[in-house]
Amino acid sequence: MTPHPPAASDTGKAVTPQSLRMQYESGATVEELVAASGMSYGTVLKRLHDAGTVMRTPWQTRRMRQNPQARRRLAAHLRTLYEQHGKTLAELAAAAGETRRGARRLLIEAGGTVRTTQQTVRMRAAARAAEQRKLALSLRARYEAGAGVPELAKECNYSVATIYRLLHQAGTCMRPQHNHGPARVKRP
Structure with a gap:
């Protein structure tokens, strides 16, 4: 006889992928989300992935927690450079001391949208x-x-x-x- 799967807790039902993403993007780690939600590590990762969350490395989390206001200011500055001055992701990465992927992440955190290469070429022309x-x-x-x-x-x-x-x-x-x-x- 196969055992029945354990009943889901009420907290597990209330946790949506979007709420997990919001908590993660505001600085919570996956381990903290696991502890708070009662879900498994794999389930939390899957829900974050389903919500389209861009994952960060442990050093990025530490850096973000050290000075979140500075990170928000940097992200806003990069968005200004990107949208008003037509800079590329590579130029943003150089300005922020980040990788292109890190600069892209900061841009998205600030509410910016990434352009295509063709859009950048047209903007510069x-x-x-x-x-x-x-x-x-x-x-x-x-x-x-x-x-x-x-x-x-x-x-x-x-x-x-x-x-x-x-x-x-x-x-x-x-x-x-x-x-x-x-x-x-x-x-x-």
């Missing part, structure tokens, strides 16, 4: 285009104030052709062309 428009408008204002194209090229460390291209992109009304070389002396 748009930022470069905005910078180029800003430079073109600045060059236009200086050109219209009397600066010459060779002078602008020298100051910006660009070629004369690049300066002309940027001025045309900005819709600059160009002055008549002059000979920008040294004055020639007429010989009799």
